[in-house]
Amino acid sequence: GVFLSADLKSLVWYNPKAFAAAGYTVPTTWEEMIALSDKMVADGNTPWAIGLECGGASGWAGTDWIEDIMLRTAEPEVYDLWVSHGISWGDDRVQRAFELFGQIALNEKYVYGGPNAVLTINFGDSPDALFTTPPNAYMHKQATFIKSFILDHFPNLVPGEDFDFFPFPPIDPQYGTPALGAADMFAMFNDTPDARAFMEYIVSAKAQEIWVGELGKLSANKQVNPAVYPDDLTRKAADILVNASTFRFDGSDLMPGAVGSGSFWTGILDYVSGIPLIKVLLTIETTALDAYR
Template sequence: MAVVLAAAACGGGGDDGPATSASCAPYADYQGHRGTTVSVSSSIRDVEADKLAKAWEAFQACTGISINYTGSADFETALPTRVKAGDAPDLALFPQPGLLTSMVRAGALKPAGTEVVANVDRWFSADWKRYGSVDGVLYGAPVDANVKSFVWYSPKYFAAKGYTVPKTWAEMLTLSDRIAADGVKPWCAGIESGAATGWPVTDWLEDTLLRTAGPDVYDRWVEHRIPFDDPAVVAALDRVGGILRNPAYVNGGYGGVDSVATTAFQEGGLPILQQECAMHRQASFYSTWWPSTAKITEDGDIFAFYLPPVDPAAGSGAGRPVLGAGVFAGAFTDRPEVQALAAYLATPEFADRRAVSGDIVSANKGLDRSLLTSPVAKLSADLLADPAVTFRFDGSDLMPATVGAGSFWTEMTAWVKGTPTATALHRVDATWPA
């Protein structure tokens, strides 16, 4: 209701002058572009796209800048085609810095404007600025963020069966064996995602590698300073296979191991509500896909626990490892209204609007975390702000797009279907650009 009222109150400005309503005060720096339109494209769609549109409603009403938004399931593959055809959007919300980098290398993206850079310097850490930069130049302003190191489960079901949340990987496997012995598949999963089919397995591998080999090896792997099929990576994927390719463990509610590749990622964890499986590893944003009737709380129908470390005592030097990702706003044009929108997206005001409209988390230092209502969103924001956490950005998102949004996805899909671990990883390594 607050967003709707603000939008209604902001329409009093002239054709070029600023709106006078107090509700429009946060948008004073973006005036002078009334009557213009900015086209925006990303992979955010369906209910998430509605939340995004609601977050910039007041910006549109107060500035007079119209936002023409398109969300596509095939965004990663369609964007390069559009750019090559001369049909690029004004602004894209990149879920993969690797794709952003490829657009920079193609000469398509514009460097971030002065106001965008100033906002990023003020409100984001140096790491987050680096993720949106190429050769030290900022091209993409951080917008949303998410935490991927979560396992979804049902606290009510755990309590009824006497299960406890595992604190180590070994405890997680012991729990899995116990659940299987009780006649329920402990895990359910789905990796189908249109042209992006396979990406949930890349998350599994990255989260596991960060826990087994540590952040230094992880960084060298992401940057291809060690081969993609390095023994440490093979070992990590084999560890993942102990769950995802284990017929005793998956795929509750859907069938055998082969059903993992054909089950939509949005539906992957839903059998938990029917007690047909017990656990589902997926990012914080998966909260969107639970039915509105499901109570997402620490003692409710659904909640999430932190994917435990392999060895919390000795470990790999990773401390408390957390894998995450985010969205970056990159502009294909330097028109002033486009730069104005890009600058706004990097502000605490927009981060707060995202929190209010959709419980969306941001790494923006100015985010008012009290606006988040979901316990999982609050937990995610706390992890992102925790100095004791060893945070690493999703590896596939940082890799060259031909790998991170290409061969890595396809080969992990083939791996789920039975391709040997070393073979699948070697095939990805062979596609790395020279």
């Protein structure tokens, strides 16, 4: 198989005009982001919009937080071990990732509507809070694909002017700002010369430039001309993706389904609903012990 298009997940979306009006500046570290969140609360504002509801897939949006935090608090090799169950879900490094997520998601003053609303707001509706007057929230962590949801809900907004993003910031400086991503895969089931030629074509710069130009998706092909992207915002995301010093694929997508789209998703919901973290991680670990056999 080959990757046809990609999404960059390590992004925090915001409304530049709302930031400017309130005197807020984009944070460049986790500490600055927490300090900014505290400043927003002190100003009577709510920093974060988070929505985990997605029908039978509810909880997946929280897994991206854990994955991005893992990449910023441990070596990439530790992330790989975690994904392949080379370390347990009870490992201190996994616990820390959940706790840092909880520092935001479990804070009644940090999240729009409180943790209960986080559980019930649909992921696609969550960024709407950034565009109310006054804003119901100021920051929203989500992948590049959320741009289409924002524009569906607010067609008059201009990417880069009315909404923008900054990279999910580093936590432990030694691990920098890795890129977390996901992608659509195109698979070949019959290895024929025509099929192979087609597969080679669709990942070529020529074909990818048509694809990203029409759909605004990101290409993992470094030969794609940045000028073909539909706007500066998408170009900026593509630049982050192809130039990242460390890149890792979405961890939950690589895990066995019973974990990655099962107990990990429900574990996120359980954690945000107030179930003790140790119990949440033990439940996921129990599933993993069976799923990775």
